[in-house]
Amino acid sequence: DAGVIQSPRHEVTEMGQEVTLRCKPISGHNSLFWYRQTMMRGLELLIYFNNNVPIDDSGMPEDRFSAKMPNASFSTLKIQPSEPRDSAVYFCASELEMNTEAFFGQGTRLTVV
Amino acid sequence: AQSVTQPDIHITVSEGASLELRCNYSYGATPYLFWYVQSPGQGLQLLLKYFSGDTLVQGIKGFEAEFKRSQSSFNLRKPSVHWSDAAEYFCAVGPRAAGNKLTFGGGTRVLVKP
Numbered sequence: 001d002a003g004v005i006q007s008p009r010h011e012v013t014e015m016g017q018e019v020t021l022r023c024k025p026i027s028g029h030n031s032l033f034w035y036r037q038t039m040m041r042g043l044e045l046l047i048y049f050n051n052n053v054p055i056d057d058s059g060m061p062e063d064r065f066s067a068k069m070p071n072a073s074f075s076t077l078k079i080q081p082s083e084p085r086d087s088a089v090y091f092c093a094s095e096l097e098m099n100t101e102a103f104f105g106q107g108t109r110l111t112v113v
Numbered sequence: 114a115q116s117v118t119q120p121d122i123h124i125t126v127s128e129g130a131s132l133e134l135r136c137n138y139s140y141g142a143t144p145y146l147f148w149y150v151q152s153p154g155q156g157l158q159l160l161l162k163y164f165s166g167d168t169l170v171q172g173i174k175g176f177e178a179e180f181k182r183s184q185s186s187f188n189l190r191k192p193s194v195h196w197s198d199a200a201e202y203f204c205a206v207g208p209r210a211a212g213n214k215l216t217f218g219g220g221t222r223v224l225v226k227p
Contacts, residue, residue, distance in 0.1 A: 033215075042217060042218075042219045042220060043203065043217040045214055045215065056214060091157070093156075093157075102157075102159070102215065103159075104149075104156035104157040104158070105156050106155055107155075
């Protein structure tokens with residue numbers, strides 16, 4: 001398996017624009033997580049899904065952020081409208097079962113100018 | 114609320130020397146414990162994990178970690194570091210229940226001197 005695949009790897013956008021980050025988990029994994037990494041706040045869990053159902057989105061910073069998992073092989077994280085403070089590296093991770101090893105993608109580096 | 118503390122933000126070590134990275138956690142019960150490594154521009158890779166049993170856990174790349182319940186610690190060690198070990202290391206805890214909401218420490222960046 002190619003691992004967790006995230007796209008794009010880098011995204012530069014202007015403030016106010018909509019940004020969509022994409023994630024393809026490892027085939028067969030039933031849990032998917034979105035994390036955000038910044039220098040100031042470190043790694044934060046934004047939301048996670050189990051069997052395509054959002055379980056906990058308490059980490060989503062505000063209503064501008066939304067995440068979907070329409071099927072077992074695809075998830076999106078959308079920011080609308082984007083703001084400079086959203087600049088960070090966003091990671092997607094998947095697990096075969098809860099509380100086992102999380103496999104991380106290489107991340108999307110988002111810069112909002 | 115759970116928290117993970119990695120007291121050392123940066124550590125510089127000479128190649129061939131030993132390495133120990135500290136991790137302390139605050140949790141309501143004994144959690145699952147993890148160490149991840151992040152190379153520049155890359156995602157996180159699991160080094161090792163502790164769920165139960167032997168409190169000394171062996172991982173990949175020659176790393177080991179010891180769970181000490183009395184100290185709420187899960188320190189990572191390597192007897193002899195290689196230049197390729199230069200990276201950032203994250204300790205994480207997760208609940209022993211459905212819903213693996215990992216809480217990460219702030220990370221320790223390791224620099225390896227030749």
